[in-house]
Structure formats: C-alpha cells, structure tokens
Amino acid sequence: MTEARDTEAGFAAPQSIATGRLSEKSGLVFRSNAAVASGNGESFDEDPSTKIAATVVDLNDDDSKEEENDPITLPESTHTLLFTEPITSISFCWAFVIAAGSFLCLILALLDNPWGNFQNNIPANVNPPVRFAQYCSIFIALLMEEEIPTALYLLRRIPQQYFNSKFPDLVYSKFVCSCVIRILSGYLFLLNVLLILVQSSGVLDIFYDVLALQFLQQLDDIAFSLARMSVLSKRMKDATNRKYFQIEFNKSKFGQGRKSSIFLKGIYFINMFGLLAGMIVVTLRQKAGHYTCSEITAKLPDMLWENGVVRLPGGGYEEMILNYPYFNGVYRQEGSHDRRPVYVEQNKFDGTPFDTEAPLPELQVKLGAKFMYCESLKAWVFTHEYVRKSKHDDSDCPWLLRSEETDVYDIEDVEGDWQIWAGVISNTKVQITCNECDNDADCNLNGECQKDGTCKCFENIDGVSFLGPHCEVRLRDECRTIVGESYNETFTVMEEPWAGSLGLLQSYNRPQYLYTGGIPGLNASDLVLLYYSGNRWFGGFFEGGQVLFSEEYKQLYSFVMNNYHSFWDRAYKTSTVFVSDITTGDTPVGVDFNWIGERGEQYGPFGVLYPWANETGRGYFRCSDPVSNSTSNTGRHLMKEGGFFEKYPHLLRHQMKKT
Numbered sequence: 001m002t003e004a005r006d007t008e009a010g011f012a013a014p015q016s017i018a019t020g021r022l023s024e025k026s027g028l029v030f031r032s033n034a035a036v037a038s039g040n041g042e043s044f045d046e047d048p049s050t051k052i053a054a055t056v057v058d059l060n061d062d063d064s065k066e067e068e069n070d071p072i073t074l075p076e077s078t079h080t081l082l083f084t085e086p087i088t089s090i091s092f093c094w095a096f097v098i099a100a101g102s103f104l105c106l107i108l109a110l111l112d113n114p115w116g117n118f119q120n121n122i123p124a125n126v127n128p129p130v131r132f133a134q135y136c137s138i139f140i141a142l143l144m145e146e147e148i149p150t151a152l153y154l155l156r157r158i159p160q161q162y163f164n165s166k167f168p169d170l171v172y173s174k175f176v177c178s179c180v181i182r183i184l185s186g187y188l189f190l191l192n193v194l195l196i197l198v199q200s201s202g203v204l205d206i207f208y209d210v211l212a213l214q215f216l217q218q219l220d221d222i223a224f225s226l227a228r229m230s231v232l233s234k235r236m237k238d239a240t241n242r243k244y245f246q247i248e249f250n251k252s253k254f255g256q257g258r259k260s261s262i263f264l265k266g267i268y269f270i271n272m273f274g275l276l277a278g279m280i281v282v283t284l285r286q287k288a289g290h291y292t293c294s295e296i297t298a299k300l301p302d303m304l305w306e307n308g309v310v311r312l313p314g315g316g317y318e319e320m321i322l323n324y325p326y327f328n329g330v331y332r333q334e335g336s337h338d339r340r341p342v343y344v345e346q347n348k349f350d351g352t353p354f355d356t357e358a359p360l361p362e363l364q365v366k367l368g369a370k371f372m373y374c375e376s377l378k379a380w381v382f383t384h385e386y387v388r389k390s391k392h393d394d395s396d397c398p399w400l401l402r403s404e405e406t407d408v409y410d411i412e413d414v415e416g417d418w419q420i421w422a423g424v425i426s427n428t429k430v431q432i433t434c435n436e437c438d439n440d441a442d443c444n445l446n447g448e449c450q451k452d453g454t455c456k457c458f459e460n461i462d463g464v465s466f467l468g469p470h471c472e473v474r475l476r477d478e479c480r481t482i483v484g485e486s487y488n489e490t491f492t493v494m495e496e497p498w499a500g501s502l503g504l505l506q507s508y509n510r511p512q513y514l515y516t517g518g519i520p521g522l523n524a525s526d527l528v529l530l531y532y533s534g535n536r537w538f539g540g541f542f543e544g545g546q547v548l549f550s551e552e553y554k555q556l557y558s559f560v561m562n563n564y565h566s567f568w569d570r571a572y573k574t575s576t577v578f579v580s581d582i583t584t585g586d587t588p589v590g591v592d593f594n595w596i597g598e599r600g601e602q603y604g605p606f607g608v609l610y611p612w613a614n615e616t617g618r619g620y621f622r623c624s625d626p627v628s629n630s631t632s633n634t635g636r637h638l639m640k641e642g643g644f645f646e647k648y649p650h651l652l653r654h655q656m657k658k659t
Helices: 002-008 033-038 048-055 063-069 078-084 090-111 115-121 128-144 147-157 160-166 172-199 203-217 219-228 234-240 258-287 545-549 551-562 626-631 651-658
Strands: 019-021 029-031 295-299 304-311 317-323 329-337 340-345 370-374 379-383 399-403 418-421 425-428 431-434 447-449 455-457 464-467 473-476 481-484 490-493 513-517 527-532 537-542 576-580 593-596 609-611 621-623
Touching: 078 090, 078 172, 078 219, 078 234, 090 172, 090 203, 090 219, 090 234, 128 172, 128 203, 128 258, 147 172, 147 258, 160 172, 172 203, 172 258, 203 219, 219 234, 329 370, 455 464, 527 545, 545 551
Parallel strands: none
Antiparallel strands: 019 029, 295 329, 295 431, 304 317, 329 340, 340 370, 370 379, 379 399, 399 418, 418 425, 447 455, 464 473, 481 490, 481 621, 490 513, 513 527, 527 537, 537 576, 576 593, 593 609
C-alpha cells in the first residue's frame, strides 16, 4: 500500500538499476550514471546536455569524479527517521530512544575510565603482538566507523537548496541535526577506541572491546532492520518504507565549493592521524618508562651471606659479610634493559645519586646496586656489578635475588616469592613500594602530596616531625636527644644547615645520633655515632674522630656523610662496637642493644653479642623528656652485684680502644 502510494506520487525507484553501497551498514546507496541514464529515475539537473554528458564514459576521469556523479539515496537508519518523521510520531520517538541509548552507552563506556588517575591505568609497556594489534585496530576502527564519513558525505552532497527542492515538506535543519548526531556518535566511538587501545595489554581484549563498541554504534541500523521486518509495529514498518528512501540525489549545481569538499574529505584522514598520533605518544612514553614508577623504596629480607664474593674494581676478589638490608632504601629509574626500567640504588643520606668523585684518592666512590629485568631468566633480579655468587660466576645476569618467572613490565606487579642467594638458594619476600603519591593518604597523612608526586612531610606538628619518602618515620622533639640507661649518657641528633630535610643528618631515613657525654673515661677527641644500617642500629667508635668537624676536614666530612653505605664502608667490620637487635623502629628508643665481643670464625657473623640488659625487651635508650626520666630506672641495676658490668667491666673501654 505504501509502495503504491509512493508510485502514484512519482517517487517510484527505477526498475533496472545497478546499485552500490558505501557499506552494508550505512544504507547510503550509490547508483551508477549509466543505470540512471537507462532508467526513469529523477535527476535534479534538467539540462539535456548535462544528462547526455553524464552517460559518456571519460577514461581520463578519476574515481573521485565518478563518485561525485553517482546518485545516492538516504541511509537506511533510524537516524534518518529523526528528520523524515514528525516529532510527535511513534517512529520519531523510537528513533530518538535508539540514538539516546547508543549515546548513553558510549558515554558510560567513556566515563568508566579512571579519569582522575588515568595515567596509572596505562600499562608500563606491552609485548610486540599487543603493540601490533593496537596499531592494526586503529585502521580497523576507522574502517568500521562510518557515521562520520556518512554524515559529512550527506552534508557535502545535499546542500539546503537541493534538499528543499527534493523534500519541500521536510526541514533542512532537522537533517543537519541528524548528521551532527552521527558525527558526535562517531567521535565518541573513536575516543573510546583510543582509550581502550592505550590501556590494553592483551590482543583478544583489544578486539573484543572494539567489537563491543561497534555494536553500540550499530544500534540505529539494527533497529531500522527490525522495524522494516515488522518486528516492532506496522507504523514503524511504514516509516521505514517512505518515499524518502527511494529518492535519488545526483550531483547538484548547488554543491558546495571545492575547498569545503576537500576539508570534508580530509576529516577522515585527520581522524586517522589523530588516533595514530595519540597511540605513538603513548608508545614512546611507554618505551621511556613514563608509566612506571620513577622511584621506589626496596626493603630486602633480613638475611645474611657470610661469604659474599666481591669482585674488586682493580681486580681480584674479597670475601665480605653481605647483610642484605644494607641495600635497603631508594632506587631511582635510570635507563632500561630488555624493554623494562632499570632502578639504581641511591645514597642513604637523602635518596640522591652517590657522588662520582671523591675528595681523596683513597676514598671509595660508591656504585649502586640495581633492580632490572633479565630476558634470559624471564625474571626481575637484584644485582650489583661487583658482587658475584662465586668467583666463577660470569653469567650475563649475575643475580643475588630473582623473582619468579614473569613477563610483567612494572616491578610493582611482580607477584610471589623471590629467590635469594646466601651461599644456597632459598625463597624469601621482597617489598617494593613506589615513592610517588597520588593523595595525602600516600604520605600517611603526615605530609602533603605535591603536584610532582612527592610528599612534603610536616615539620614540628604537635612536637612531631616526619621523615622518609612517605613521611613514615616519626621523630618526636623529646627524642631528638636520647639517654642511655647505664650512665645517663646522651646522644643528640646531628644537624647541619646543608643536610636537607629538617637539617638532620640521616641514614636509611633515620636520624643519626652523636654522643655528647656521660660515658666515663671516654676521651673528648673520640667520636661515637649511633646510626641506622637498614635493619639494625649500629654504634660506631672512631678514635680521634672529632677532628672531622673542623673546618679543615669539612669537605671530607660532607662526602663521608653523603655517601655512607653500610656494606661498602664495612661499617660493622671496622668501626661498630655495639649493635641493636633487628628493628624497623624510627629511633633507637625501645630497642635491645648488645656489646660486640670476640670476633672470628668460631663466632657468629656479628661476633659474640653481650646483651646490655638482663631482660629481653627492656630496651636501653629513652627519650629525654621528663616523664620518661621519672619513670626509668637508670643503669644502677647493671652496676649492682652480679649485674652486667660487674661480669663484663672491661667491655666498654676495651672494645672501643681495640677498634
């Protein structure tokens, strides 16, 4: 009935016609000039010479000219119903619901991205197959996306005067709005595709997600097909078979100018270059390590290798006690290896690189350890250029710690146990923490997260200051000076104007303490320091060491403090006279201490340890606040008959002088 009505009105389609389509989906139909000439279809151009010319095959014409002369019809889509149907009709409402639903789904997909923390959702890097799939998907998406080219082609081929001459009962502005809806839908699709590609780390994930987006964009065509098959209602079927879908548009003398035509055609390539540019930027940043943590803090297991093999820079080997926590601290990203970042150990003073030059030839310039990925092992490893598992270890990846086999590009994503070498292989845990913050909670609420991703720790808040990359170390004002239990000997934090954070000398993010008095018989020129070594507090005695504070040795003093390393400075072997139990405490307060007695092969790696207190857990130092002093029993119990110093009266002075 509808067809008969349209035929009577003079809108019947030609009976013998050669048809071609922009795609199966768009419904934008091209008809060849030869077919038009042989049929009875309408042509807007009434000039007979023009009609004759249209039937002549010009072998010199290119494809674009031939396409310009091909007739087209309106796309078979519910988007077309937005301007062919009255606003109050059911078919218009149905078309509007389809368009709104498609938009809503695409917008929801867009909003599902972590916009506040989007950079952290981009993988550190991807393997070559995924990279290839990402770039292939750009071209696939551009081929699948037809809303933008269809809308632009319609606007270019059907200007307002031509539209009004064909459809005097329709409104051109509604036609333009329908095309704008197509364009917006297309760009929502392309934007979602780009976001999916840069966040993907699997080939199938890429293709599944792109296909899902394409389905959302095809809802208008699916709904139109269902309506034409009478699945929805008779009114909807009638709307999809209106005369408007049979009318042909030839090349119009009202067509737009050449510059506008070139621009509209160029939009397609602009979209392609835009997607490629976005993907290339992400690719280059991934290769440069932009999406991995630039700085980490590593906490190695409390394990010790008594016969560590050190290959000396000048040649030869030396056995040293390797206490793995000596290498705790900050590691900064420097370069890459096997397409993954390399993290290099920083100094223990302020987390910056070790000095590359020493003020004296006999002073050692430190070379940092590394966390890196070894393709030959398929694992992340901890290694040092001068440390080997044996004198015969000449492997290309001489690891001391290695993760389970993995292909992850971000060291923070490593899961499971690590293997550690301590003469034999055993399993252990390694704690890796990124030093970048996203909010104040990453600073333990003890500091403010800055725009550059670093924590600015609070100073003197209610008598407490904070240290460390995450402001995790608390230093109370009353604990800037600590008091020993035996002689009320005092140690005070070391402060220098050039010392950076709070002006404190630090090691492993803990303050260093300087002995200031109380021990009987200790010379004024001697230096006693209390400093953290990664998992223990060491007490170091340096005979005549006070000379370091003189102006003459200022440069040497600064170099030593800035470049201190418990392993390479052989802190335990050469200078340590007392040592704490293993601890992660912020200060020496509340920690049990031991004198170091005899040393040698007969004894443990730290020698004979003589506890300072008779009771485990008693601790030795207290903060200097009045409350702590009033509640503490000083060292009298150690001096009483049968006490510690009656049993070992020689240890304090003897051990210091022996060192």
